Amino acid sequence: MATKRKYLIAGNWKMNKTAPDGVELIKGILAEIGTQTEVGVAICPPFTALESAAKALSEANNIQLGAQNMHPEPDGAYTGEISASMLRTFYVSYVILGHSERRQYFGETDAFINQKVLASLENNLKPILCVGETIEQREAGQTLAVIEEQVKGGLAGVDKKHAESIVVAYEPVWAIGTGKTATPEMAQEVHAAIRKMLADVLGAEAADKIRLLYGGSMKPANAAELLAEKDIDGGLIGGAALEAKSFAKLVEAAAAQTKSEG
Numbered sequence: 001m002a003t004k005r006k007y008l009i010a011g012n013w014k015m016n017k018t019a020p021d022g023v024e025l026i027k028g029i030l031a032e033i034g035t036q037t038e039v040g041v042a043i044c045p046p047f048t049a050l051e052s053a054a055k056a057l058s059e060a061n062n063i064q065l066g067a068q069n070m071h072p073e074p075d076g077a078y079t080g081e082i083s084a085s086m087l088r089t090f091y092v093s094y095v096i097l098g099h100s101e102r103r104q105y106f107g108e109t110d111a112f113i114n115q116k117v118l119a120s121l122e123n124n125l126k127p128i129l130c131v132g133e134t135i136e137q138r139e140a141g142q143t144l145a146v147i148e149e150q151v152k153g154g155l156a157g158v159d160k161k162h163a164e165s166i167v168v169a170y171e172p173v174w175a176i177g178t179g180k181t182a183t184p185e186m187a188q189e190v191h192a193a194i195r196k197m198l199a200d201v202l203g204a205e206a207a208d209k210i211r212l213l214y215g216g217s218m219k220p221a222n223a224a225e226l227l228a229e230k231d232i233d234g235g236l237i238g239g240a241a242l243e244a245k246s247f248a249k250l251v252e253a254a255a256a257q258t259k260s261e262g
């Protein structure tokens with residue numbers, strides 16, 4: 001029988017929000033979502049806002065904290081970098097790895113991202129591994145080949161016992177911050193293919209437990225139809241996560257979908 005996967009709505013704040021602005025946003029989100037726990041919710045502020053975010057969330061048990069990156073080594077001479085154990089001291093649960101902006105602007109490779117994924121799991125952090133094709137790759141018919149390389153490269157050497165801690169986010173590069181969203185059918189097609197790739201590497205049972213998020217201009221107006229797709233288990237949200245009301249509406253959409261699935 002297929003596993004019931006809990007929806008996850010994760011906000012990637014990117015390079016936005018100072019620490020005090022982040023606290024304001026968290027207060028707003030908490031006021032909007034109340035005590036709901038049927039949907040998993042995570043926010044990923046910049047490193048500089050993690051400590052104050054952790055404090056602002058200390059009384060709330062329904063929003064988890066995520067980071068946007070980390071270095072695979074435990075410590076050492078890596079100027080400007082942050083390790084998994086440093087994140088753990090701020091009660092961080094998730095870490096976004098291999099975001100397309102890091103691949104594109106900071107030259108991150110699948111091999112380097114793979115080291116981070118392995119280090120995150122060793123340190124009890126849940127990796128949100130991001131994959132996705134550019135518009136040129138899509139138009140050249142390379143979408144699934146590109147994603148297969150990213151998924152299999154990113155997860156090389158990962159033990160299937162970690163399945164429940166692993167999240168994969170499909171973020172078509174052409175849909176990020178552009179207002180262009182993949183249609184639900186396009187997204188589902190890729191998500192189903194990712195699930196199959198995961199089954200190849202980790203086995204069907206593990207693949208069934210892994211949450212697959214869609215990211216790329218997800219907003220209240222298009223969330224319900226995306227979340228209704230069988231293999232879309234939540235969203236990784238950029239722009240719409242920077243405002244409490246719109247982020248809370250995405251959580252509501254996931255809650256409504258959970259209810260409709262009984």
Ligand SMILES: O=C(CO)COP(=O)(O)O
Nearest residue numbers: 012176177216217238239
């Ligand atoms: O990159 C994203 C989340 O990681 C998506 O960003 P937008 O929601 O702003 O398109």
